[in-house]
Amino acid sequence: MTTTRIPGFYRLSTQERLDIVTKGRGLTEDELSYLSANQTLPMDLADSMIENVVGQISIPVGIATNFKINGKDTFIPMATEEPSVVAAASNAAKATYEHGGFFTSMSGTIMRGQIQVLNVADPYAAKAKIFEHKEEIMNLCNEKDPTLVSLGGGVKDLEVHIIPTTNHTMLVIHLIVDTRDAMGANAVNTMAESVAPMIETITGGRVLLRIISNLADRRLVRARAVFSAEALGGKEVVKDIVSAYEFAEFDPYRAATHNKGIMNGISAVVLATGNDTRAVEAGAHAYASISGHYKSLTKFEINADGDLSGSIELPMAVGIVGGATKTHPVAKASLKIMGISSAEELAGCIAATGLAQNAAGLRALASEGIQRGHMSLHARNLAVMAGAAKSDIDRIVAQAVAEKDLRYDRILEITKAIQRGE
Ligand SMILES: CC(C)(COP(=O)([O-])OP(=O)([O-])OC[C@H]1O[C@@H](n2cnc3c(N)ncnc32)[C@H](O)[C@@H]1OP(=O)([O-])[O-])[C@@H](O)C(=O)NCCC(=O)NCCSC(=O)C[C@@](C)(O)CC(=O)[O-]
Numbered sequence: 001m002t003t004t005r006i007p008g009f010y011r012l013s014t015q016e017r018l019d020i021v022t023k024g025r026g027l028t029e030d031e032l033s034y035l036s037a038n039q040t041l042p043m044d045l046a047d048s049m050i051e052n053v054v055g056q057i058s059i060p061v062g063i064a065t066n067f068k069i070n071g072k073d074t075f076i077p078m079a080t081e082e083p084s085v086v087a088a089a090s091n092a093a094k095a096t097y098e099h100g101g102f103f104t105s106m107s108g109t110i111m112r113g114q115i116q117v118l119n120v121a122d123p124y125a126a127k128a129k130i131f132e133h134k135e136e137i138m139n140l141c142n143e144k145d146p147t148l149v150s151l152g153g154g155v156k157d158l159e160v161h162i163i164p165t166t167n168h169t170m171l172v173i174h175l176i177v178d179t180r181d182a183m184g185a186n187a188v189n190t191m192a193e194s195v196a197p198m199i200e201t202i203t204g205g206r207v208l209l210r211i212i213s214n215l216a217d218r219r220l221v222r223a224r225a226v227f228s229a230e231a232l233g234g235k236e237v238v239k240d241i242v243s244a245y246e247f248a249e250f251d252p253y254r255a256a257t258h259n260k261g262i263m264n265g266i267s268a269v270v271l272a273t274g275n276d277t278r279a280v281e282a283g284a285h286a287y288a289s290i291s292g293h294y295k296s297l298t299k300f301e302i303n304a305d306g307d308l309s310g311s312i313e314l315p316m317a318v319g320i321v322g323g324a325t326k327t328h329p330v331a332k333a334s335l336k337i338m339g340i341s342s343a344e345e346l347a348g349c350i351a352a353t354g355l356a357q358n359a360a361g362l363r364a365l366a367s368e369g370i371q372r373g374h375m376s377l378h379a380r381n382l383a384v385m386a387g388a389a390k391s392d393i394d395r396i397v398a399q400a401v402a403e404k405d406l407r408y409d410r411i412l413e414i415t416k417a418i419q420r421g422e
């Protein structure tokens, strides 16, 4: 197994990095070409993915290093436009490596499909009738997806919720569906639509919406890791990181930013693997407020040795089949780079990345502040904006960092001075 603990990976050329990742992962010439040389999709493929296609936008894919997940060294592909995100994830993962890295678990691969029923005169009696017909309802749903059922998935149970609203009391039936290695929205929506007429006959009501819920609270992923106090800058920094976390736990204004930091990591891996970023983000934020109070998705504590003990828990509706996961060539290559063979394994890696990302952000915030690390990497973008030649970028950034002035105006001045030969 190739180690992911590769000091100075970021100082290598893109070709050297690609060679390391390819080694032992067996990427084919085609996969390599989509990842690096030929970065655009064939237009016919793009046109078959979404509607009204006129072009494509490329987002860089970086590899986060230093991740050991459930004992396995794992390269993490991250698709993001934001500088310092990949560096930060690698940095925090480095602090966990000697403590065994990240450990993950999953509550299952269960999604909920909701069927909204209106105009039911006697909702409690209708609820009882639904359960009398439970087997019939489940069988009809499962007939719609024999592949999923043959893989051990399909509808496993039903729930009936009675929801009083301003104008009506609604009956909402939940199909509890095991979607295995698929995210499952199409599979669940097909089932919910197909069973709607039967639900109307049983309840005497009118079915309106038939759709998956993105609050995937039966598809929870958990990850934990110990971050070395020494690597984080000492025991005082660890204490301050815990205080920073407590701020997010009790103040929604801070929690929104704290969780944004987590999603920097999560959405980047979700995107790199061709999964639905909106579905995961909606699930994460809904889960963060499930107690009625919007909170942190992570927890940070000080363990008995004085190191930082971090954990994360959130819904993770991602697949390795379905959606764009098998059609987008870079998504397929990303799964191969990670060495992933199940949706559950992918969810664990995504949660570990979110946890690392958050720990890195909090470490910076609780010590030197976010701007040094983030802005010194963002300064490269500013130099490009200022019209710098590629060969001048390192020099411009080094000068701005030395001056501790990373404003665009100053970078523009430095760029112009270098271009004048000064
Ligand atoms: C940026 C660093 C990592 C520098 O940190 P540093 O201490 O200067 O790094 P270092 O030179 O000591 O290197 C340590 C390790 O970091 C990695 N590393 C170091 N440099 C690079 C690089 N250029 N490219 C790739 N990887 C890099 C690399 O793994 C390296 O290990 P090594 O390879 O040497 O064994 C650090 O300052 C950091 O973690 N900052 C946090 C940045 C961050 O969180 N960015 C996210 C964007 S800001 C935001 O949106 C979220 C936020 C913060 O608002 C959320 C919140 O409020 O909670």
Ligand SMILES: NC(=O)C1=CN([C@@H]2O[C@H](COP(=O)(O)OP(=O)(O)OC[C@H]3O[C@@H](n4cnc5c(N)ncnc54)[C@H](OP(=O)(O)O)[C@@H]3O)[C@@H](O)[C@H]2O)C=CC1
Residues within 6 Å of the ligand: 145, 146, 147, 148, 151, 153, 179, 180, 181, 182, 183, 184, 185, 186, 187, 188, 189, 212, 213, 214, 276, 279, 319, 321, 322, 323, 324
């Ligand atoms: N609210 C939301 O989040 C919504 C999201 N979406 C979109 O839905 C898409 C995801 O839906 P999804 O149902 O996952 O995609 P697909 O329908 O593309 O794939 C799921 C299907 O793949 C087949 N399959 C083959 N192997 C497996 C396996 N090992 N495990 C599970 N299924 C397998 C199954 O049956 P079979 O072979 O019979 O197809 C299954 O129904 C995403 O593109 C998402 O953006 C759509 C609507 C709403």
